[in-house]
Amino acid sequence: MSADVRSKIDIRRARWAERAPSGGWRTIAAKEIGDHVDSVRFIVLLLMVGLAAAVPLYFAADAIRDAASRVSGAPALFLALFTISVQDVGFVRTDALVALLAPLLGIAFGFDAVNVERSQGTLPRLLSQPIHRDDVINGKFAAGLAVIALMLTSLVLIIGGFGMLRLGIVPELSEVARIAAWLLVTILYVAFWLAFATLLSVVIRRSASAALVGFGIWLGLVVFGALVLGILANALFPIGPNVTFEEGLQTQGLRDLFLRLSPHTLYQDAVSVILNPGITSTVRPTTIGQLFAAQEQLPTLLSLEQSLLLVWPQVVVLVGLTVAMFALAYVLFLRQEVRA
Amino acid sequence: MADDPTAAPGPRRGLNRKKVRARPLPAGRAAPVGAGGSDRDERAARPWEVDPVAEARAERLARDPAHLLADVPDDAVIVARRLTKEYPGLGRPAVDSLDLTIHAGEVFGLLGPNGAGKTTTVLMLLGLTEPTDGIVRVVGLDPTREPLAVKRRVGYLPDDVGFYPGMSGRENLHYTARLNGIPRRAAEERIAELLAEVRLEEAADRPVEQYSRGMRQRLGIADALVKDPSVLILDEPTIAIDPAGVEELLALLRRLVSERRLTVLLSSHILGQVQSLCDRVGFFSRGRLVAAGPLAELARGADRTVRLEIGIDGDPAAIDPVAAPLPGVVSIEPHDRDPRLRIVNAHEEVTAALTAALAREGHALVHLRRQGDDLLELYRRYVPEDGDVR
Numbered sequence: 001m002s003a004d005v006r007s008k009i010d011i012r013r014a015r016w017a018e019r020a021p022s023g024g025w026r027t028i029a030a031k032e033i034g035d036h037v038d039s040v041r042f043i044v045l046l047l048m049v050g051l052a053a054a055v056p057l058y059f060a061a062d063a064i065r066d067a068a069s070r071v072s073g074a075p076a077l078f079l080a081l082f083t084i085s086v087q088d089v090g091f092v093r094t095d096a097l098v099a100l101l102a103p104l105l106g107i108a109f110g111f112d113a114v115n116v117e118r119s120q121g122t123l124p125r126l127l128s129q130p131i132h133r134d135d136v137i138n139g140k141f142a143a144g145l146a147v148i149a150l151m152l153t154s155l156v157l158i159i160g161g162f163g164m165l166r167l168g169i170v171p172e173l174s175e176v177a178r179i180a181a182w183l184l185v186t187i188l189y190v191a192f193w194l195a196f197a198t199l200l201s202v203v204i205r206r207s208a209s210a211a212l213v214g215f216g217i218w219l220g221l222v223v224f225g226a227l228v229l230g231i232l233a234n235a236l237f238p239i240g241p242n243v244t245f246e247e248g249l250q251t252q253g254l255r256d257l258f259l260r261l262s263p264h265t266l267y268q269d270a271v272s273v274i275l276n277p278g279i280t281s282t283v284r285p286t287t288i289g290q291l292f293a294a295q296e297q298l299p300t301l302l303s304l305e306q307s308l309l310l311v312w313p314q315v316v317v318l319v320g321l322t323v324a325m326f327a328l329a330y331v332l333f334l335r336q337e338v339r340a
Numbered sequence: 341m342a343d344d345p346t347a348a349p350g351p352r353r354g355l356n357r358k359k360v361r362a363r364p365l366p367a368g369r370a371a372p373v374g375a376g377g378s379d380r381d382e383r384a385a386r387p388w389e390v391d392p393v394a395e396a397r398a399e400r401l402a403r404d405p406a407h408l409l410a411d412v413p414d415d416a417v418i419v420a421r422r423l424t425k426e427y428p429g430l431g432r433p434a435v436d437s438l439d440l441t442i443h444a445g446e447v448f449g450l451l452g453p454n455g456a457g458k459t460t461t462v463l464m465l466l467g468l469t470e471p472t473d474g475i476v477r478v479v480g481l482d483p484t485r486e487p488l489a490v491k492r493r494v495g496y497l498p499d500d501v502g503f504y505p506g507m508s509g510r511e512n513l514h515y516t517a518r519l520n521g522i523p524r525r526a527a528e529e530r531i532a533e534l535l536a537e538v539r540l541e542e543a544a545d546r547p548v549e550q551y552s553r554g555m556r557q558r559l560g561i562a563d564a565l566v567k568d569p570s571v572l573i574l575d576e577p578t579i580a581i582d583p584a585g586v587e588e589l590l591a592l593l594r595r596l597v598s599e600r601r602l603t604v605l606l607s608s609h610i611l612g613q614v615q616s617l618c619d620r621v622g623f624f625s626r627g628r629l630v631a632a633g634p635l636a637e638l639a640r641g642a643d644r645t646v647r648l649e650i651g652i653d654g655d656p657a658a659i660d661p662v663a664a665p666l667p668g669v670v671s672i673e674p675h676d677r678d679p680r681l682r683i684v685n686a687h688e689e690v691t692a693a694l695t696a697a698l699a700r701e702g703h704a705l706v707h708l709r710r711q712g713d714d715l716l717e718l719y720r721r722y723v724p725e726d727g728d729v730r
Contacts, residue, residue, distance in 0.1 A: 027518045035506070121502020125563065128466055128496035129519040130488045337427075338468045339459065 028139025106193025
């Protein structure tokens with residue numbers, strides 16, 4: 001090899017060696033997004049999300065005008081697009097289907113984040129590149145979240161567009177804001193499940209096992225969650241026969257708080273208030289007096305700020321749970337040995 | 341040369357030391373610690389003889405990077421001093437007090453059975469796992485503190501290298517280039533060049549899942565070279581490839597090493613392959629480097645004896661009276677595996693005198709070989725039985 005070729009190599013080595021180290025996670029995220037969008041699971045989930053939008057609209061398109069009269073007050077008509085249900089089948093409505101699908105989305109895009117790199121043998125090669133180790137997990141989380149956010153946003157835009165073009169329902173600004181808030185809270189809820197699935201992918205070496213565990217826990221939480229938490233609440237905060245009224249009320253408060261620990265409950269409380277300006281409280285009445293008071297209340301519509309104020313605690317707890325879940329995955333991944 | 345084991349290699353020493361948890365300090369540096377366990381046991385039995393000040397100083401010096409790195413030559417690219425890694429649950433350290441120096445432009449072969457600690461050493465050199473104790477410097481940098489700077493200069497081919505199966509070979513390399521921040525156009529040129537070099541041009545745009553094992557390995561080498569490293573670390577590069585593939589891979593490595601002025605650390609448990617490629621080799625056993633040096637030097641051994649394998653047509657015992665009186669012959673022993681042979685240990689070259697003497701006595705020579713010429717024998721000499729290595 002001649003001398004000038006060698007010096008060229010030296011110059012190149014020196015120049016490349018000076019490169020700034022930042023931004024590794026963006027490279028990883030970009031690659032992961034590409035992989036996700038190409039994957040079969042993306043298409044399947046896109047179909048499911050599409051069905052969640054199309055089926056309620058298809059069945060309810062005729063009834064949307066009736067629904068308009070049922071919804072108290074004109075400003076909430078656009079929101080009815082997302083909450084309208086097929087007669088007799090209450091859960092076939094977009095917001096309920098999205099609530100059902102959200103954990104599925106999160107788990108589907110996260111359960112194999114880290115363990116597949118391990119089983120493919122790409123992890124040592126990836127980590128031997130000049131990137132920080134957390135770039136891997138950050139990039140993968142960001143990619144999953146971006147793809148899911150893209151999916152949900154297009155779902156909302158398609159429903160909205162359909163409503164405007166075919167049904168002639170034009171949204172008010174406050175309704176758009178409510179839909180945006182709903183979208184954000186939903187993405188947050190998906191982020192929780194994505195963080196949970198990422199954690200599973202760090203801890204469980206086989207991606208198939210991680211997926212099974214993830215879906216099992218999701219199903220358990222949705223189906224039996226309220227039941228189990230209820231039993232636990234009874235055991236932890238019992239209301240005996242001879243407690244004073246104040247004590248009983250206090251225990252009931254604790255009990256409600258405990259029941260709200262489930263992210264599923266938190267999300268449902270939050271979105272029901274955000275999508276329905278008519279709901280003025282997330283607390284179920286405890287005493288007869290509260291029940292009467294709730295019944296005697298004049299039907300009013302809350303402004304967006306007031307609705308948000310009502311669900312702020314739920315949103316904050318959801319953020320906290322998501323951060324905690326991701327932090328756990330992050331720490332465990334950083335402390336894990338590269339070699340099993 | 342700071343490779344401690346070079347000074348006195350030998351299986352005996354390795355066997356003794358493995359029982360001992362106390363790590364001997366570099367010779368002539370600190371309070372005399374003696375030859376390991378017996379010394380410490382004695383001191384434990386007579387605690388009044390311990391000099392706490394001297395011991396504390398020795399301990400401090402043994403951990404002082406400046407002190408440990410004082411003898412490192414200028415051209416050292418990879419330096420390890422007292423490097424130790426312990427995994428919880430493993431009875432002994434995976435890497436135990438390793439001293440290693442690899443110079444610029446050198447090809448160093450790390451040899452040892454599976455589980456001897458080769459991969460763990462490599463991971464510590466790259467900063468992919470943290471040492472429990474000791475010091476590592478790669479191109480003058482501490483991989484634990486500055487992992488990115490090290491990883492920018494070191495190309496790594498992991499054992500059992502994997503690629504993203506759905507992406508083509510070229511796309512996989514492009515991903516690596518992006519992670520290294522190499523501009524797109526420069527990367528394209530360089531990747532085409534490398535793919536040609538590892539003869540994967542035709543397969544470059546097929547998905548990697550269709551590649552054979554040998555092709556994946558060659559792609560791995562191209563991948564390690566994408567960042568144009570000055571150091572190349574290859575972990576078991578020839579494992580699970582057919583013999584023809586191995587030959588091709590070694591030829592490729594030989595060419596790359598001579599063309600690119602690379603410093604190479606190569607780990608393997610297949611000896612013959614390394615022989616032709618390495619300037620120096622080190623034998624790894626149970627987390628310890630039991631011997632290191634150029635092959636020829638290792639072959640002569642510590643006592644510089646020549647070991648001759650001799651077989652004659654007839655009773656091998658007849659060799660003894662012929663060989664014993666020759667000048668330079670130290671001892672004669674039966675061969676450990678072949679009863680028809682004798683081994684003559686000699687201080688110097690006695691081959692000519694011995695064959696002449698045997699011919700004079702009328703013995704027909706049927707076998708003559710100098711031991712230590714091939715790695716397998718050296719390996720047997722330095723590394724304890726594979727059977728007791730987990």
